[in-house]
Amino acid sequence: MTTATDFDPRLLMVQGTTSDAGKSALITALCRLLARQGHAVAPFKSQNMALNSAVSVEGGEIGRAQAVQALACGLAPSVRFNPILLKPTGERCSQVIVDGQPIGHMSARDYHALKPRLRQQVVDRLQQLADDMQFVMIEGAGSPAEINLRQHDLVNMGLALPARAPVILIADIDRGGVFAHLVGTLELLSAQERQQVIGLVINRFRGDPALLQPGIDWLEARTGLPVLAVIPWIERLYLDAEDSLSSGQSSTAQSSAPANIHVTVIQLPGISNQTDIDALRLHPDVALTLARTPAEAGPSDLCILPGSKRTLDDLDWLRQQGWPAWLTRHLRYGGKVLGICGGYQMLGTWLEDPDGHDSPLRPERAARVAGLGWLSHTTRYTAHKTLRQSKCRGSFTGELSLTLSGYEIHMGSSTPPDANHGETPLAMRAETEHAPEGCRSADGHIIGTYLHGLLDNAEALDDLLRWVMPSRKKHDEAPFDMATFRLKEMDRLAEGVARALRFERWPDSPLKEALRTAADTIKGRQN
Secondary structure: OHHHHHHOOEEEEEEOOOOOOOOOHHHHHHHHHHHHOOEEEEEEEOEEEOOOOOEEEOOOOOEHHHHHHHHHHHHHHHHHHOOOEEEHHHHHHHHHHEOOOEEEEEHHHHHHHHHHHHHHHHHHHHHHHHHHOEEEEOOOOOOOOOHHHOOOOOOOHHHHHHOOEEEEEEHHHOOOHHHHHHHHHHHOOHHHHHOOOOOOOEEEEEEOHHHHHHHHHHHHHHHHHHOOEEEEEEOOOOOOOOOOOOOOOOOOOOOOOOEEEEEEOOOOOEEOOHHHHHHHOOOEEEEEEEOOHHOOOOOOOOOEHHHHHHHHHHHHHHHHOOHHHHHHHHHOOEEEEEEOHHHHHHHOOEEEEEOOOOOOOOOOOOEEEEOOOOOOOOOOOOEEEEEEEEEEEEEOOOOEEEEEEEEEEEEEEEEEHHHHHOOOEEEEEOOOOOOOOOEOOOOOOEEEOOOHHHHHHHHHHHHHHHHHOOOOOOOOOOOOOOHHHHHHHHHHHHHHHHHHHHHHHHOHHHHHHHHHHHHHHHHHHHH
16 A cells, blocks of 8 residues: 555645646646745646646747746746647547657647557656756646546656656535535545545535535545645636636636726637736726627727638638628727737738648648738748747837837748838847837737737837727826736635645645645744
8 A cells, every 4th residue: 555655755646536627736836835935846747738828938839828937936947847748639630749850740649659658757757856946836637537548647656656656536526416526526536546546625615514515424424534724715816718718717708897998808719828818907097808709899999810820721710700800890890809929920912831830630721821911910830939038129109119029930932022112020039139029000900919928018008099999198107917917816716725725634845834834824924
């Protein structure tokens, strides 16, 4: 039987009974608690499937959740935290990214055949990270009880066993069936896998905890495992979505506060890096709507064409839904349009993909496809994928010279703005001898950019809103700051989890003592 001495004391793994059970949030909270106490802690997820991603310090691509968890640790995002990223490009196909770099598009069956060759690489990456840290918080994926995936698993028990990582199993009570989820998952684990589990966590509980106690007593007696925490529902909690539409604890669809600026974001089927719009969604002066059809849009001051993992397919979809006619009317009545990454490419005159890099499963597609034509650039797709952090000088209004920073993740490159058409760059890059970034139309009503995360900067966000509504005055007070807000929400989550941890049920370990000290610090400050 597995004992505490068999586990690596530097590691803790959180697995879930379902997707979106709260694994990522719990890892973020534990990382934040440990980092605030001065411990060297890092996140790790061996394999992530998500369309929301980030660029690492090494110039590689990782899941957005691991970049946020790194921020909670006080670390820059690194490919060490997420060695495998899968970005779906179709119902049965994904772009496979290993150690931050794409290695090709694969069907689910082909990737499944590749996984045995990746397992040891993943274990080695985790071991190397653990050797540099006091603690590593490991996130599983989906559920460990997927029987059909067990043979080549490298993200749940297939990692926990060779890494000797103790496992916490978390379930979401808000969606119902929490006892069935926990007991059923444990029943489907092998005896060896079952011994890796040191305790259970119930997430998103609303109401009187005393009413849950009989269920906890039954659960502990039935499974022989302690309930290590009952995490309460944290009202209006914001965390960056791991995927395009994660349910979480706050809606990403529409803000409810009264506002004087109305923004429509076209909800493309292949929408990616949707976190680009979160600063607008959370801004007190903005009402934001995600719309799949023009009928859902309503009057808008700004329309955003977001990033896309399937740009040419989404361009076809835009036309099928009637969005070009809606955008024409929107611009005629003085509205503004912002295209980000794939959305920027769609705004151009031509998109060329002769070798099928954007549409690997669509060999019948024409090599040259007409864009929406509101900007003059041509985008050409090649095997090269641009992955970099970028810093530029420019502005939306053209009145100021601001630092515009973000990250780029895109296939294809676009020709520069055409001065003969009256176009100007949005900004000039600081790191590449003042090369142009983005494009502004001659009338100033359309802007395109390759920069993701651009609106996380408070000054850039305020400048965008004054571009959308020129009558808007520059704030005398500090503008809404997404980066500061994100950290405050992490702290709120960490403190909520700290209060919920039942340390008397945790097995003794250096991690337990570190977390107890962090929790005691929070409780002492609140008293």
